[in-house]
Amino acid sequence: MTTPAPLNPPRRILMGPGPSDVHPRVLAALGAPTVGHLDPYFIQVMNETQSMLRHVFRTANELTLAVSGTGSAGMETCVVNLIEPGDRMVVCVNGVFGGRMADVAGRAGAQVTTIERPFGEVFSADQIAEVVRRVQPKVLGIVHAETSTGAWQPLEEISRIVHDAGALLLADTVTSLGGVPVEVDGWQLDAVYSGTQKCLSCPPGLSPVTFSPRAVAAIEKRKAKIASWYLDMTLVKNYWGQDRAYHHTAPINMNYGLHEALRLVLEEGLEVRIARHKRNHLALKAGLNAIGLNYAVAEGIQLPMLNAVLIPSGVDDVTVRKQLLAEFGIEIGGGLGPMKGKTWRIGLMGETSSPRNVLLLLAALERCLTDQGATVQPGAGVAAANAFYRQA
Amino acid sequence: MTTPAPLNPPRRILMGPGPSDVHPRVLAALGAPTVGHLDPYFIQVMNETQSMLRHVFRTANELTLAVSGTGSAGMETCVVNLIEPGDRMVVCVNGVFGGRMADVAGRAGAQVTTIERPFGEVFSADQIAEVVRRVQPKVLGIVHAETSTGAWQPLEEISRIVHDAGALLLADTVTSLGGVPVEVDGWQLDAVYSGTQKCLSCPPGLSPVTFSPRAVAAIEKRKAKIASWYLDMTLVKNYWGQDRAYHHTAPINMNYGLHEALRLVLEEGLEVRIARHKRNHLALKAGLNAIGLNYAVAEGIQLPMLNAVLIPSGVDDVTVRKQLLAEFGIEIGGGLGPMKGKTWRIGLMGETSSPRNVLLLLAALERCLTDQGATVQPGAGVAAANAFYRQA
Numbered sequence: 001m002t003t004p005a006p007l008n009p010p011r012r013i014l015m016g017p018g019p020s021d022v023h024p025r026v027l028a029a030l031g032a033p034t035v036g037h038l039d040p041y042f043i044q045v046m047n048e049t050q051s052m053l054r055h056v057f058r059t060a061n062e063l064t065l066a067v068s069g070t071g072s073a074g075m076e077t078c079v080v081n082l083i084e085p086g087d088r089m090v091v092c093v094n095g096v097f098g099g100r101m102a103d104v105a106g107r108a109g110a111q112v113t114t115i116e117r118p119f120g121e122v123f124s125a126d127q128i129a130e131v132v133r134r135v136q137p138k139v140l141g142i143v144h145a146e147t148s149t150g151a152w153q154p155l156e157e158i159s160r161i162v163h164d165a166g167a168l169l170l171a172d173t174v175t176s177l178g179g180v181p182v183e184v185d186g187w188q189l190d191a192v193y194s195g196t197q198k199c200l201s202c203p204p205g206l207s208p209v210t211f212s213p214r215a216v217a218a219i220e221k222r223k224a225k226i227a228s229w230y231l232d233m234t235l236v237k238n239y240w241g242q243d244r245a246y247h248h249t250a251p252i253n254m255n256y257g258l259h260e261a262l263r264l265v266l267e268e269g270l271e272v273r274i275a276r277h278k279r280n281h282l283a284l285k286a287g288l289n290a291i292g293l294n295y296a297v298a299e300g301i302q303l304p305m306l307n308a309v310l311i312p313s314g315v316d317d318v319t320v321r322k323q324l325l326a327e328f329g330i331e332i333g334g335g336l337g338p339m340k341g342k343t344w345r346i347g348l349m350g351e352t353s354s355p356r357n358v359l360l361l362l363a364a365l366e367r368c369l370t371d372q373g374a375t376v377q378p379g380a381g382v383a384a385a386n387a388f389y390r391q392a
Numbered sequence: 393m394t395t396p397a398p399l400n401p402p403r404r405i406l407m408g409p410g411p412s413d414v415h416p417r418v419l420a421a422l423g424a425p426t427v428g429h430l431d432p433y434f435i436q437v438m439n440e441t442q443s444m445l446r447h448v449f450r451t452a453n454e455l456t457l458a459v460s461g462t463g464s465a466g467m468e469t470c471v472v473n474l475i476e477p478g479d480r481m482v483v484c485v486n487g488v489f490g491g492r493m494a495d496v497a498g499r500a501g502a503q504v505t506t507i508e509r510p511f512g513e514v515f516s517a518d519q520i521a522e523v524v525r526r527v528q529p530k531v532l533g534i535v536h537a538e539t540s541t542g543a544w545q546p547l548e549e550i551s552r553i554v555h556d557a558g559a560l561l562l563a564d565t566v567t568s569l570g571g572v573p574v575e576v577d578g579w580q581l582d583a584v585y586s587g588t589q590k591c592l593s594c595p596p597g598l599s600p601v602t603f604s605p606r607a608v609a610a611i612e613k614r615k616a617k618i619a620s621w622y623l624d625m626t627l628v629k630n631y632w633g634q635d636r637a638y639h640h641t642a643p644i645n646m647n648y649g650l651h652e653a654l655r656l657v658l659e660e661g662l663e664v665r666i667a668r669h670k671r672n673h674l675a676l677k678a679g680l681n682a683i684g685l686n687y688a689v690a691e692g693i694q695l696p697m698l699n700a701v702l703i704p705s706g707v708d709d710v711t712v713r714k715q716l717l718a719e720f721g722i723e724i725g726g727g728l729g730p731m732k733g734k735t736w737r738i739g740l741m742g743e744t745s746s747p748r749n750v751l752l753l754l755a756a757l758e759r760c761l762t763d764q765g766a767t768v769q770p771g772a773g774v775a776a777a778n779a780f781y782r783q784a
Contacts, residue, residue: 001447003658004440007648009425010433019644022426030645031423033401034414034595036723041402048396055393068597069461069622072640076622104621197641203426205460205597205643227619229496230461230468246728248464249589251597252411253422254646256399266395331428336638 012325013352015361016333017147017306018175019197019204020349022261026202029260030253037249045259046240046250052262056177056200056270057192057210059184063233064210065240066258067193068251071174074193074207076104077231078170079141082191082215084224085109088137090167092116092123094153095146096336097172105141108227113137119338120297120308122153125161132165138218139168139191145176147198148336150308150345152180152301159187168215174198177208178265179277179305179349190215196254199277199305201350202261205254261350277304279392280353283385284346287362290384291369291376296343305353307346308339312374317341320368328364358385404717405744407753408725409539409698410567411589411596412741414653418594421652422645429641437651438632438642444654448569448592448662449584449602451576455625456602457632458650459585460643463566466585466599468496469623470562471533474583474607476616477501480529482559484508484515486545487538488728489564497533500619505529511730512689512700514545517553524557530610531560531583537568539590540728542700542737544572544693548579555580560607566590569600570657571669571697571741582607588646591669591697593742594653597646653742669696671784672745675777676738679754682776683761683768688735697745699738700731704766709733712760720756750777 014021035042046065054064067077079101083089089110091102094117105112113135117123123142132140140162144153155171162169168190173182179199184192190212197204211219211233219226219233226232230248239247265273281304285295288309296308311317317334321344324330333345346361362381369376406413427434438457446456459469471493475481481502483494486509497504505527509515515534524532532554536545547563554561560582565574571591576584582604589596603611603625611618611625618624622640631639657665673696677687680701688700703709709726713736716722725737738753754773761768 001443001658003655004444004651006655007421007424007437007651009427009437009648010431011425012427012431014426014428016428018641019426019428027423027425027645029399031419032399033403033419034406034411034589035401035404036406036408036411037596039402039404039717039723045399045401051393052396069465070640070643073461073622076620100621107617107619107621195641197426203643203645204429204641205646225499227499228468229492229499230465248462249410249587249596251462251595251643251646253419253595253649254597254643256401257645259396259399263395263398266393325431331431 010329013330013357015347015352015357016331017345017347018195018349020201020347021351022201022203023264023351025264026257026260030257032256034252037252038244038246042252043244045255049255049259049262050240052266053208056262056265057182057184058186059210061184061210061212063216063237066255067207067209067231068248069207070204071193071195071207073231074209075101075172076228077209077233078191078193079104080108080227080231081219081233082139082168082170083108083110084222086111088113088135090115090131090135090137090140092142094121094123094149094151095119095143096148097143097146101141101172120149120151122151122301125157128158129161132162132167136165137167139170141170143172144182145173145303145306147175147306149339150297150303150306152303155189156187159189163188168218175303175306178273180274184210196258196261199350200261200265202257205251206258277348277353280348280355280358281307282392283355283388284348284358286388287358287381287385291362291366291381296339305347305349307348308343309346310343315369315372315374320372323368323371324364330361330364355389402721405722405749407739407744407749408723409737409739410587410741412593412739413743414593414595415656415743417656418649418652422649424648426644429644430636430638434644435636437647441647441651441654442632444658445600448654448657449574449576450578451602453576453602453604455608455629458647459599459601459623460640461599462596463585463587463599465623466601467493467564468620469601469625470583470585471496472500472619472623473611473625474531474560474562475500475502476614478503480505480527482507482523482527482529482532484534486513486515486541486543487511487535488540489535489538493533493564512541512543514543514693517549520550521553524554524559528557529559531562533562535564536574537565537695537698539567539698541731542689542695542698544695547581551579551581560610567695567698570665572666576602588650588653591742592653592657594649597643598650669740669745672740672747672750673699674784675747675780676740676750678780679750679773679777683754683758683773688731697739697741699740700735701738702735707761707764707766712764715760715763716756722753722756747781
């Protein structure tokens, strides 16, 4: 066969639901010289990565590491380690990722009970209290930041309810970690997974996870073997822990990238980073509202890093996204599931979350909407965002 | 917490069981700008990667792609997609990776029958014929290149026997692909997985897999859902196929690296690359024999890319490996399982397989062995390797 041409990726601005823009230092780290996966140097990288992950997860959990797969592998890791066939698990479904978790739990042999909210809404404490009383589950799984809808689920009160019922709380923080507070110890979350390609701004490929001592005890009490060998934390923890027992070969260079991405988070400071995400979200919102775009999610539960807005009637979803990509190199996301064709998902995650990108997107979107025949007051979006930045 | 220092990996020469040395072009590709995982550009990268993988696997199989995990995830992918609970599977165990496959198969619910050979030996066609006659399995799993022992298992005759019995053949080519012939179509292999960090010389993180039309038909006939959502090929193939249906977010930059690594394989030519692995292996062997080191595996089944040699009595395994690493930056592997402390595993995989590395290792090893009090004729190893190169 003919050898394909060398790589020459276009330079995008990644304002979709992830991956987000990657800092040049992280890209450089990915290309650092590969060492062996049991090299003393790589063991140091693993140790430092674990420490930094604990800092970002706000936890002292010993079992905190990066699973050698993407966020969905992290979801599967949390589920298959906690669930034995026949265990009762409640999964809260208000978007694609809650639905995915129910699917994963069923495959792991759980007796799954789902409770639902329409896409874009979140669960009330009362609804959680009712279901844990009724089902008495071993585990309740819930999504902190629904990437498919942009809805922000409060977890603190729910965690008390779940623990009062003697259950474990499993939380998806793929999109929230590093962008809004995730207090693993403060909220007593038991099994938590995330992704690298959202607010941590590392390319996709690894999934940070953390397990509370309660979760570890539940894993140690299992009778059945964990369904997945690759994701079996009783084996993986001996590789990341003191023993350094060979399990699989960790993705060395991906871990270099995560190490550098976490260093950037620490340098900025977690609180400063969270405040940055909020500020740019509010500026974007002011601008979007000024050009007539409304959020798909109610005030108060809007995720700062994932802005889901309703596509105005008469405007074609795909045409606009193609124009943004072709003319400006900007990627935004379309809707998923029942939101397909009805919403755009505008990401302001990690490196992407900047005043520069907020202004550029508003300017570019004004152009696309106008080309679609929508009535947009020229310059209104940029003006509103600038006014916000000037005040904030 | 204090932010750890920036990455500064030592420059190793990776002569262990993998990862192998990575070409600078591959490292550069890893650091190319990240694009979205459904970006038209990334779709082109996926298509080209699939074509190149088909070329390297010597197959026309449509279902050929890179699983978003390491080689062990590829093993689990092949097993969980083919096996439904209660299915009979034979696993041939002559090393650590056969043992791992039996573990994975058991977790997937297979009724597992193992047959065994001592570490370092391979299976005869007769032994395979006997077990498939007796067990009538749905799948027989076997390791082409046992990374833990350096034994090279012939597959062609075994494949006929397995198919005559109506079973599917699952083969581990993690260490063999790109270093010795792997003829997926020619030998009619049904489910095959590999790794990126061996003879393809890309860092670890992805697992190339390929499934024959027979294997795909078996997957389509399943009644039970595939135990792993993450590794479910009926979903993954819609992401890599025409539909581009969102499944998980592929590790974009790791796929860049694999794309460049495969381009290097194609530029060199698969046959030339295989001949290079053989030539450097024979030179190394001449040199090792000249300094009194013998192979742990019998003549005729020695893998060219993984040279397992017996550690001379009186020589300390760990001391020598530490000295090689500290003084020369050379990594070689220790033994696994029953071979621990008894063998060294010297990798000549992909980029690592060069006359330069052969000579350097022989020279450095002479030094370490002498330091250990072993009797080594000064310069004999290098002289023997040079003599081989001069003739070959």
